[in-house]
Structures are given as C-alpha cells and as structure tokens.
C-alpha cells in the first residue's frame with residue numbers, strides 16, 4: 096500500500112518524507128487556504144515546492160467546473176513538474192475531462208467520491224486514482240471503510256487499472272482498515288501516520304532495555 100500525505104504544509108511533508116515511507120502528496124483548495132496560500136501564481140509556486148520535496152505523485156486540484164476550464168487548468172498544472180497528477184471533481188464535466196486527459200496520458204485523481212457508482216464511472220473514464228472520502232462518510236453515519244471494500248470488489252471483478260486512493264482519513268484505524276481491505280493508496284494527515292508508530296509496550300520495553308544496558312555498562 097502506498098502512503099500519501101494529505102496536506103499542503105511543507106514542514107509536515109518534509110517530516111513524512113524524511114521518514115522514508117512517503118510515496119506522494121494530495122492537496123485540495125481547502126488545504127492550500129489553510130496554509131494561507133492564495134492567488135494563482137502563489138498556488139502554482141507552492142505545488143512546485145511540494146514537487147521539489149517529493150518525487151512521487153502530487154495531486155493538484157482544478158477549481159473549474161466546466162470541461163474547457165478543467166482542461167486549461169490541467170495543461171498549466173502538468174507544466175509545473177512531471178509528478179503532478181490533476182485532481183478533478185466527480186461531476187459530469189469532470190468525467191469528460193478525466194477521459195480526455197487519460198487519453199492524452201495525463202495522470203488524474205477523481206476526487207469527492209462517495210459511492211460505488213461514482214467509483215465505477217471514474218475507472219471507466221480512465222482515472223489513475225479514485226479518491227473515496229471515508230472520514231466524511233463516517234461523519235454522517237455511513238461506513239467509509241465498507242465503501243472501500245465494495246470498490247475493491249468491483250475493480251477486482253474487471254481489469255481496471257484505477258488505483259483506490261482512500262482519502263479523508265481521520266485516524267490510524269482508517270489506515271489499518273484500508274490496508275486490510277487492500278486499498279492501493281492511503282492519503283492521510285501526518286498525525287495518523289505517526290500514530291501508527293505508537294505502542295506503550297514498545298516504550299516500556301525500550302526503557303527497560305536501555306536501563307539494563309546502563310546497569311551492565313556503568
């Protein structure tokens with residue numbers, strides 16, 4: 096399973112990359128705004144900074160909702176770096192844009208996916224990644240992980256190359272659940288990724304090992 100970080104914060108991206116386990120980055124307009132990155136030139140420059148840190152796929156989201164606008168933005172975004180993936184919303188015009196871009200060999204990430212039907216359409220259009228938002232489903236009492244499992248089943252029934260990129264991750268158990276189901280990628284904020292490290296018995300065990308070493312080598 097690939098690990099992406101879901102943030103536009105350069106320090107968090109660097110910290111995850113330095114761990115040696117980071118395969119890519121996803122961003123969205125809300126995450127850019129959270130970092131105070133506004134204005135087209137600044138946003139494009141920020142994507143460049145992210146691509147300079149991480150060699151893996153970096154999703155950059157369009158803000159147009161019409162086919163022509165999305166294609167125009169996509170063509171600008173892919174000029175930033177070879178690892179840019181164009182993130183396109185799951186709407187009718189978005190499906191047309193994904194098909195057009197995938198026919199041209201441009202990588203896409205179909206975002207804001209909340210149902211199996213949407214995931215099926217994204218795959219048919221040739222999306223490189225499909226992003227089901229599991230945390231936002233859990234927020235409204237729907238089972239986000241169950242959606243990942245259903246999409247896995249559908250994609251495995253056929254020969255879709257589209258990778259399931261589980262998004263809207265809230266905690267470590269989302270990551271573990273995705274791994275159990277067989278999601279191709281998980282995109283998570285830094286905190287749940289670091290949360291995977293933790294176990295009290297590890298800390299207790301290490302403390303004892305170090306204390307015993309100290310006693311024997313005083």
Ligand code: E4P
Nearest residue numbers: 101121122123231262263264
């Ligand atoms: C996906 O790529 C989105 O950027 C993200 O995972 C959404 O997460 P949220 O529901 O925490 O905003």
